[in-house]
Amino acid sequence: MKIYLSKEFFDSTKQLLRKMRATCLLILVFASSLFAVDAESQVAKVNIAFNSVTISKVIDAIEGQTDYLFVYDKNVIDLNRKVSVKAENQSVAEVLSGIFGNTNVIYAMEGTNIMLMPKSEAQQQGKKVTGKVTDSTGGSLPGVSVVVKGTTIGVITDNNGIFSLANISENATLQFSFVGMKTKEVVVGSKNAINVVLEEETIGLDEVVAIGYGTKIKRDVTGSITAVKSKDIQNFKASSVDALLQGQGSGIQVSQSNGTPGAPVRVMIRGTHSIYADAEPLWVVDGIPISNPVNGVAGGLRGTAGQNPLATINPSDIESIEVLKDAAATSIYGSRGSNGVILVTTKGGKKGQGYVTFDASFGVTDFTRNANDIGFTNGTEWLDLVDKGRSNYGLATIKTDKDLNNLISQKTTGQVFSVDRISNTNWFDEITRKGAYKEYNLSISRGYDKGTIFSSINYRDEKGVLLGNDFKRLTGRINADFEPIENLKTGVKINIGYSDNNQVMNAGVPSGNDVLAAGGFNMALTGSLPIFPKWWDESKGTYFMPASGYNVSASNNTNNFRFQLETYRAIGGIYLDYTLPWIKGLSVRSEWSADVSSDIRNFMVKKLLRPKNTSYGEYQPRMQRNLNYNVYANYNRTFNEVHNVSATLGTESQLFSTRDIIVFGENFPEENRQFGNQDAARIPSGGFGGERYIRSYFARVNYRFNDRYIISGSIRRDGVSIFTPENRWSTFASGSLGWIFSEEKFMKSLDFVALFNDMVESLKIGIATNYFFVIQVG
Helix, strand or coil: CEEECCHHHHHHCHHHHHHCHHHHHHHHHHHHHHHCCCCCHHHCEEEEEEEEEEHHHHHHHHHHHCCCEEEECCCCCCCCCEEEEEEEEEEHHHHHHHHHCCCCEEEEEECCEEEEEECCHHHHCCEEEEEEEECCCCCECCCCEEEECCCCCEEECCCCCEEEEEEECCCCEEEEECCCECCEEEECCCCCECCEECCECCCCCCCEEECCCCEEEHHHCCCCEEEEEHHHHCCCCCCCCHHHHCCCCCCEEEEECCCCCCCCEEEEECCCCCCCCCCCCEEEECCEECCCCCCCECCCHHHCCCECHHHHCCHHHEEEEEEECCHHHHHHHHHHHCCCEEEEEECCCCCCCEEEEEEEEEEEECCCCCHHHHCCCCHHHHHHHHHHHHHHCCCCCCCCHHHHHCCCCCCCCCCCCCHHHCCCCCHHHHHECCEEEEEEEEEEEEEECCEEEEEEEEEEEEECCECCCEEEEEEEEEEEEEEEECCEEEEEEEEEEEEEEECCCCCECCECCCCECCECHHHHHHCCCCCCCCEEEHHHCEECCHHHCCCHHHHCCCCCEEEEEEEEEEEEEEEEEEECCCCCCEEEEEEEEEEEEEEEEEEEECHHHCCCCCCEEEEEEEEEEEEEEEEEEEEEEEECCCEEEEEEEEEEEEEEEEEEEEEEEECCCHHHCCCCCCCCEEEEEEEEEEEEEEEEEEEEEEEEECCCEEEEEEEEEEEECCCCHHHCEEEEEEEEEEECHHHCHHHHCCHHHHHHCCCCEEEEEECCCCCHHHHHHC
16 A cells, blocks of 8 residues: 655645644543554565566555555656665565665655655765664574654665665764663764664663652662552463562562452562551552452452452553562651552553553463362262261261252252262363453553653453353543643543442352351362252252252352343543742642442342242442542752652641441342343332541652762651541651762772672661551541
């Protein structure tokens, strides 16, 4: 496909283009990202063999074998000139250099576009520049983009890392860029050969990390922080954000509550901090403190696992995670940070760059040990063992129908467990399967001089190892940052997620107010004997003792019950950041954010699973609001090249509330699998709960002398509405000292110090407490 650009075209559409200017700008935000360069397109190869054909035919062949699209003015570029080409597994750049090398035509690669242009006089008076690009180990780097800065003139390096540019001015600057490498610029000057070494994007102590209400160079951080970057977790296909922290740092304990898809993940930082309160850290996503109940959403109901409240955030959107572990690092968050703080930063666009990424992943899950590996008995083995045990105690062996019926507490009317019905049932085969998941992720990023945009869509469908455990998630994200005027930055970050979590029960024999047979995997382990049959009459589909709880096939059949948890969650915020031009180093930032979720729990069980022989159901919607507002100032300035002072001063307010409604119903039409029948008994209840307000004032000061000696301190005063007025306010403070002793002259003379790059020793003291236990114990 060719795109023709001609004077006549623009003349005939000039008025239309003017009218559509605003629309085109919006479309270009997304469309231009389609022309971004990734690592694969930079090294595209072609196989072409032509003898005396037009350039137009060569272009068609290149477009047919690659993702490249040619752009040119057909009135200026001679496409009818005939050439001969023989290229076997050669890069597109090599082919084009052979075609246009001695002509008045140059080419430029911009993303997946190749532009053909005539040489200007200035270009024709330039010189040829060649060179080689390698990595830090000396290895050749193919596919590196070499561009004349400020123009669209450029090439990519071949398989040996070689590049060649013709007609380059001595005043030009060459820009070398490659995915995963630091961009490097070199002034051409008098050089005809330029060899470049590109360095990897390293994560070291000069890296900037989030510390709460700002960022700091890692070497200046005296508190204990573990930083996890996207490259550390990009190959870890976790189902939730918290699972990404597994094995990523010392003092971070991550454990899955169970293997149910979407189940909560327990994260503890440096162990348990209270015998009364929970040990969950504070999660802050893009500056937004979010709700994260320790047991998940609707956890524990009839043995279900609940749902991970972080499951509606796409792990592929994560740019970095900083874990604040000690009081020196967390005290800036006051009472909410006593269990540690986890700062999550999501991806954003980067200026001058754009890309579209789509990835799909598939996987399977299974038990590490199945029933045979553990050594569960079959029906015959179980009877033999029981008979031996009874005989050892002088008891008679199990022989009669009465003996067998005594093994079942809740019996189904009309059914008797007799000797002739003794079976050899493997209950694990009845309720388990090989689990599987599939996940699709699409992300689009684009950067401009005055802003960046990142957006993504994620879909995950996971089936657990237990029949009936199914989890689906759909999320969407938009992160946009703009600089509308000088010194002012603004942006918005929005994440919208939906999840559909269906689970099977795991609560055993009939009990509780609803009195139903919940069965479950635990019952298969301990109560469902292999001598029990699955069917009373298989030809009619009649289960054996379905209301007993021992028939886990009946209890785990999703046609007989429904436990569904739907979650709708929106996490979003906007910010304004203004750098004061009249006070060097001072900026003011304000953030408004909200975390709003709606959880809808549907539960229904048919009468065959209840000794009362009536259907039963529950409907419980819950809405949670978490609103947060803050404004703070950051100051950072260096005096006389040796004294660096940074400070933060601000205030923050938070509102949290929940609203619940629950409706119980009995004896409703089972085919509807929901409420709505006027004859069904309904008991509604509801109300508000967990409402609290927090007002805070905070400050932090950091002083660094001679780039090696550091003093830091922070203080926060929290007021929490759940306390009585005289006990409502409390103060949290910390202080620390740091010494970057690898910067000392006596250390630089030691060869082994170079192995550690920057070495920081710190002494810290701080106070942290937790107000959440008041909510739990009264």
